[in-house]
Structures are given as C-alpha cells and as structure tokens.
Amino acid sequence: PRVLGIEGTAWAASAAVYDPGEGVSIETDAYQPESGGIDPSEAAEHMHNAIPKVVGTALDHAAGLSDDDPPIDAVAFSRGPGLGPCLRIVGTAARALAQSLDVPLIGVNHMVAHLEIGRHRSGFDSPVCLNASGANAHVLGFHNGRYQVLGETMDTGAGNAIDKFTRHVGWSHPGGPKVEEAARDGEYTELPYVVKGMDFSFSGIMSAAKQEYDGGTPVEDVCVGLQETIFAMLTEVAERALSLTGSDELVLGGGVGQNERLREMLALMCEQRGAQFYAPEPRFLRDNAGMIAVLGATMYEAGDTIGIDESGIDSDFRPDQVPVTWRDEESV
Ligand code: ATP
Incomplete structure (x- = not known):
C-alpha cells in the first residue's frame, strides 16, 4: 500500500509517503525555539502552521507517483507519546484527511515506530x-x-x-x-x-x-x-x-x-x-514521519486500522499498550 504518515509529537512537523516501489520520501519542518528548550504551546503553534504545508507537499508527491485517486491507500499518524497540544493538531489533521479522501486511518505509537523502522531497514x-x-x-x-x-x-x-x-x-x-x-x-x-x-x-x-x-x-x-x-x-x-x-x-x-x-x-x-x-x-533516527508511514503500511496490511471515534491521542501512550497485530512470533 501507499501510505501517508504524519508525525508531530514535539518539534518535527513532518509528513511522509511510503510507496513499496519508490521507498520513503519525508518532508519535515522543524520547530526551533528562539531561546531555551521546547515550549509546548510554541511547538503546537508551529504544528498548526507547518502541518498543512508538509502534508500538502507529501500529497503532491504521492499524486506524482500514480494516477490513482486518491493517491494514497491510508493515512497513518502518531497518536503518542508526546506533547498533548502538538498531538491534538496532528490527530485532527489526520482524521480530517482520512475522512475527506475516504481512506482508512491508522494510529501509530511513536516509540514502536522508532523500533519498527530499524527492523524494516535492517531486515532483522x-x-x-x-x-x-x-x-x-x-x-x-x-x-x-x-x-x-x-x-x-x-x-x-x-x-x-x-x-x-x-x-x-x-x-x-x-x-x-x-x-x-x-x-x-x-x-x-x-x-x-x-x-x-x-x-x-x-x-x-x-x-x-x-x-x-x-x-x-x-x-x-x-x-x-x-x-x-x-x-x-x-x-x-x-x-x-x-x-x-x-x-x-x-x-x-x-x-x-x-x-x-x-x-x-x-x-x-x-x-x-x-x-x-x-x-x-x-x-x-530523529523524529520523522517516514517511520510512521512505514509502520502504517505494515499495520494496514494487518488490517490494523481505527475508526475516527476511537482515534484519540494519548500523550503517555506506552509501547506495551500496543497489540502487535503485524507479527506472529511468540517471543524473542
Ligand atoms: P521522542 O518523541 O522520540 O522522544 P524527541 O522529540 O525527543 O523524540 P528526537 O528527534 O528523537 O526528538 O531527539 C532529539 C534529541 O536528540 C535532542 O535532545 C538532541 O539534543 C539529541 N541529539 C541530536 N543530535 C545529537 C547528537 N549528535 N548527539 C547527541 N544527541 C543528539
């Protein structure tokens, strides 16, 4: 499947397209604090401004890959963990996009995505x-x-x-x-x-x-x-x-x-x-929507999509809360 991923747990407003043939293309707009560390409300404002832009670029890229309408099969987004004000903006954008394109929505755990991109790229x-x-x-x-x-x-x-x-x-x-x-x-x-x-x-x-x-x-x-x-x-x-x-x-x-x-x-x-x-x-390695799109595609193939009504964000979303539907091994 060709999947659009959206990431925005803290500083990276990022959208990516995973296409099985083309690989992963990532568009990121980074929030850079003027002074001090990450300020959650400034970071959320950055998401608000930057997410529509990076998503637009990613969608244009997907449209260039095929004549399919819509050009993607699903929208995946990071549900958490992360900063609540940022996650809410990403969640809203992902739901709106999935609904308007009439494609399934996939809720990804950001930490599990960090692991799975390593597994995907290494072949381990x-x-x-x-x-x-x-x-x-x-x-x-x-x-x-x-x-x-x-x-x-x-x-x-x-x-x-x-x-x-x-x-x-x-x-x-x-x-x-x-x-x-x-x-x-x-x-x-x-x-x-x-x-x-x-x-x-x-x-x-x-x-x-x-x-x-x-x-x-x-x-x-x-x-x-x-x-x-x-x-x-x-x-x-x-x-x-x-x-x-x-x-x-x-x-x-x-x-x-x-x-x-x-x-x-x-x-x-x-x-x-x-x-x-x-x-x-x-x-x-750094926060990026590529890992969200790649795990999104894997979850899509496993039928692991979510309804809009159950797609709430979770700023403390722990990796062990995620039923791993896309692997069948019993243990390590
Ligand atoms: P998560 O939501 O996964 O916790 P995050 O928002 O903290 O992610 P990341 O992009 O994964 O963001 O990591 C950012 C951190 O990585 C920053 O604390 C930054 O100082 C650190 N970092 C970046 N480059 C280096 C480096 N070369 N050496 C050590 N630390 C680095």
Missing part, C-alpha cells in the same frame, strides 16, 4: 531496540505479542539531560550535536553513573555536569564525561537486554542515536558478543 527478525531521544530513553524487546519496556529512564530522557546542560552553558537548542562537536577536543571528566537493574537515571549526571562547569572544568571535558557516562549506561542496559532475551540483534532509534560515539560503543559491544547492530540513517 526480532531485535532489541535502544531508543535514545530527547524525551525518552528505553530498551524495548518483543515478548508475548507486545513490545515490552525492558528498561527505561527513571527521570529525564537522554537528550533532554544533554540539552539542559547545554542550555546552562548558553548553547542553543538542540544541544546534542554541540556536545558531540565539543567532546572531540576534551578530556574525560568523571560524572555519576546510575544504572539500577535495567533502568537508568540522568538527572544526577546533569546536575553534576553543571557543577563541574561552574567550578571551572573546561566545557569540552564535561562534554566528554557526559557522552562517555550516558552512552556507557545505555550500552550496559542494551547489552543486558540482549542477554536476557537471547536476541542477537540490536537496532538503534531516536535523535541521540545520531551521535557517532554512541554508535561506536554499541557496535563494539555487539561485536564482542557476536550480535548484529543496525543504526538507521539519521533521517530515520
């Missing part, structure tokens, strides 16, 4: 997924027909911790790429390493990093400490998840996954235990 069968984004950090594995959260952050997301530090030192949002750049010229600074069982905590690292900086430690050195500590924690839990599930495949998801050092650490860990590692290209 049943990977564990490490999802490291701004608002989230968790490890997912397939068990008993669901994507279970095997481990997750007990406080802030991995990217948000980094962004809060960079805000403190006066760098503009998003901070991740700036930390990666600065860390190239730094020396390691020790910061608190907090993994409890399968869960991690980043808030202590964030405060300690601010204190180091305020105490005169060069910012480059704090950046090395942030990367090494946060990424080692993520790598440890990902490794334990592979070990517990018996899976020998790891995929990466989320905007923090664009970081070369994180990818290097995960690749090394996988190599050492004889597992395969796949990191999708950056356009599929």
Whole structure:
C-alpha cells in the first residue's frame, strides 16, 4: 500500500509517503525555539502552521507517483507519546484527511515506530531496540505479542539531560550535536553513573555536569564525561537486554542515536558478543514521519486500522499498550 504518515509529537512537523516501489520520501519542518528548550504551546503553534504545508507537499508527491485517486491507500499518524497540544493538531489533521479522501486511518505509537523502522531497514527478525531521544530513553524487546519496556529512564530522557546542560552553558537548542562537536577536543571528566537493574537515571549526571562547569572544568571535558557516562549506561542496559532475551540483534532509534560515539560503543559491544547492530540513517533516527508511514503500511496490511471515534491521542501512550497485530512470533 501507499501510505501517508504524519508525525508531530514535539518539534518535527513532518509528513511522509511510503510507496513499496519508490521507498520513503519525508518532508519535515522543524520547530526551533528562539531561546531555551521546547515550549509546548510554541511547538503546537508551529504544528498548526507547518502541518498543512508538509502534508500538502507529501500529497503532491504521492499524486506524482500514480494516477490513482486518491493517491494514497491510508493515512497513518502518531497518536503518542508526546506533547498533548502538538498531538491534538496532528490527530485532527489526520482524521480530517482520512475522512475527506475516504481512506482508512491508522494510529501509530511513536516509540514502536522508532523500533519498527530499524527492523524494516535492517531486515532483522526480532531485535532489541535502544531508543535514545530527547524525551525518552528505553530498551524495548518483543515478548508475548507486545513490545515490552525492558528498561527505561527513571527521570529525564537522554537528550533532554544533554540539552539542559547545554542550555546552562548558553548553547542553543538542540544541544546534542554541540556536545558531540565539543567532546572531540576534551578530556574525560568523571560524572555519576546510575544504572539500577535495567533502568537508568540522568538527572544526577546533569546536575553534576553543571557543577563541574561552574567550578571551572573546561566545557569540552564535561562534554566528554557526559557522552562517555550516558552512552556507557545505555550500552550496559542494551547489552543486558540482549542477554536476557537471547536476541542477537540490536537496532538503534531516536535523535541521540545520531551521535557517532554512541554508535561506536554499541557496535563494539555487539561485536564482542557476536550480535548484529543496525543504526538507521539519521533521517530515520530523529523524529520523522517516514517511520510512521512505514509502520502504517505494515499495520494496514494487518488490517490494523481505527475508526475516527476511537482515534484519540494519548500523550503517555506506552509501547506495551500496543497489540502487535503485524507479527506472529511468540517471543524473542
Ligand atoms: P521522542 O518523541 O522520540 O522522544 P524527541 O522529540 O525527543 O523524540 P528526537 O528527534 O528523537 O526528538 O531527539 C532529539 C534529541 O536528540 C535532542 O535532545 C538532541 O539534543 C539529541 N541529539 C541530536 N543530535 C545529537 C547528537 N549528535 N548527539 C547527541 N544527541 C543528539
């Protein structure tokens, strides 16, 4: 099927078309805060202005692929998790479009989409997924027909911790790429390493990093400490998840996954235990509608569509709430 996907959980107003022959084309309009971090009402205003434009471009693209009328078979949208004011705009746009084109509507869990795009692109069968984004950090594995959260952050997301530090030192949002750049010229600074069982905590690292900086430690050195500590924690839990599930495949998801050092650490860990590692290209790691369109097509084929009346958004939509209708394996 040819599916239009719409994403708008936080900063990315994005629409994409998945066509089995042509692949995925993505149109994204990013919200860039003038100062500070993401402001939910500004982000929603951005969605309001940008979603019609990116959807229009994606639909034109779909119309160029075939003479079918309508040019798409279904509309998929991210129902959550994310910022409520943003999700509501995306949900309204998706419902209106599905109704006006008279095609089915598909409600996608944003986190499951991060995992599934890795599975789709890698061709892996049943990977564990490490999802490291701004608002989230968790490890997912397939068990008993669901994507279970095997481990997750007990406080802030991995990217948000980094962004809060960079805000403190006066760098503009998003901070991740700036930390990666600065860390190239730094020396390691020790910061608190907090993994409890399968869960991690980043808030202590964030405060300690601010204190180091305020105490005169060069910012480059704090950046090395942030990367090494946060990424080692993520790598440890990902490794334990592979070990517990018996899976020998790891995929990466989320905007923090664009970081070369994180990818290097995960690749090394996988190599050492004889597992395969796949990191999708950056356009599929950061928030994007491509992953929504691709999972939308898979769900469409499984008959997993929803009525307008049951298509409400859910800002706390957890991956394990999603019945995985498109896979039939029993477990990892
Ligand atoms: P989600 O809704 O999936 O939680 P999100 O809205 O937080 O997603 P993403 O695009 O997945 O958005 O991730 C954005 C985060 O990625 C930001 O915190 C940003 O600082 C971080 N990031 C981007 N590039 C890098 C990088 N090179 N190194 C580290 N972090 C990065």
